[in-house]
Amino acid sequence: MAVIKNNIIFDKGNNLAADIYFPNDTSSETKILIFWHGGGWFRGDKSSAKAIGVRLANAGFMTFVPNYRLAPKNIFPAAHKDALNFVKWLLDSKFTDKDDQKNIVQIGSSSGGTMALYIAGKYGFPTVTWSSPVDYSKWMKKHENVKPSYEAKEELGLNNRHDINNSFYKYFALTYAGSSDQKILQKLDAASYDYKNLQQLMMINSADELTPLPTVLDFVQTLADQNHEVELLVIKGKRHAMDYGPDYLDESLDFLYQTIKRQK
Structure with missing residues (x-):
């Protein structure tokens, strides 16, 4: 052991x-x-x-x-x-x-x-x-209409798994980035x-x-x-x-x- x-x-x-x-x-x-x-x-x-x-x-x-x-x-x-x-x-x-x-x-x-x-x-x-x-800046641009949520099914009434995933992805990324500023998100991108x-x-x-x-x-x-x-x-x-x-x-x-x- x-x-x-x-x-x-x-x-x-x-x-x-x-x-x-x-x-x-x-x-x-x-x-x-x-x-x-x-x-x-x-x-x-x-x-x-x-x-x-x-x-x-x-x-x-x-x-x-x-x-x-x-x-x-x-x-x-x-x-x-x-x-x-x-x-x-x-x-x-x-x-x-x-x-x-x-x-x-x-x-x-x-x-x-x-x-x-x-x-x-x-x-x-x-x-x-x-x-x-690995990606936040480009992803955010493509998902501007997504509402960030920790529990999108309960909070937003979403049922589609992809919609729930997108909402959560946006939530944790913005929570850690502390901003939707593209310059910050680009620094968070793994490619950077x-x-x-x-x-x-x-x-x-x-x-x-x-x-x-x-x-x-x-x-x-x-x-x-x-x-x-x-x-x-x-x-x-x-x-x-x-x-x-x-x-x-x-x-x-x-x-x-x-x-x-x-x-x-």
């Missing part, structure tokens, strides 16, 4: 902590995984990833699940800055050695996947995303991040889900235009992020294992 240490503070100023899941088998070389939880930047907590953390630890990864500040109290780029601060803390902490940066990989779920992309571009950690939202250090990336998305697949395909094209390597797995159905992520953990881990082997 994995050994769990909860609430390890990495940012005293903002009272941010991470949970750590240690593998029971300590005979193998160190492999470190950061798991970024989702929740549209306005909800979610590291505690929701306990089952995943245990599975990742049992697969041989010392797994870190950090929290980050949430909207609407903390708007963009607060959570992105928290992600950077966590990685800086991790690399300087007692949990890593000087050469451990090459042993770090990531999995990000939903908006956590967006932050994983942000970190991957800066540090080059091999990364898997589950339903990462710095990818000079991007290494191996695998993106998993459902064919018809909350994260619009056309935006993902456009993003993959953007990375391809920059000569980056991307593996995209589109699964059938309409599940989003953690709705399918645990079922595709083996595929995710296989990808990450192979990246670690390639770096040795």
Whole structure:
């Protein structure tokens, strides 16, 4: 069984902590995984990833699940800055050695996947995303008539799943952006991040889900235009992020294992 240490503070100023899941088998070389939880930047907590953390630890990864500040109290780029601060803390902490940066990989779920992309571009950690939202500025222009709502079925009387998804997508994006200003939304777009250090990336998305697949395909094209390597797995159905992520953990881990082997 994995050994769990909860609430390890990495940012005293903002009272941010991470949970750590240690593998029971300590005979193998160190492999470190950061798991970024989702929740549209306005909800979610590291505690929701306990089952995943245990599975990742049992697969041989010392797994870190950090929290980050949430909207609407903390708007963009607060959570992105928290992600950077966590990685800086991790690399300087007692949990890593000087050469451990090459042993770090990531999995990000939903908006956590967006932050994983942000970190991957800066540090080059091999990364898997589950339903990462990647586009906000162009999407907003195309959906000006959509009313944002956390619970569109109850609040707006919507019954069509796509309409409900669009309403929620607009809600969480504007809540974290703190504005409908195109300049801010463009900075939040994943395509605007710095990818000079991007290494191996695998993106998993459902064919018809909350994260619009056309935006993902456009993003993959953007990375391809920059000569980056991307593996995209589109699964059938309409599940989003953690709705399918645990079922595709083996595929995710296989990808990450192979990246670690390639770096040795």
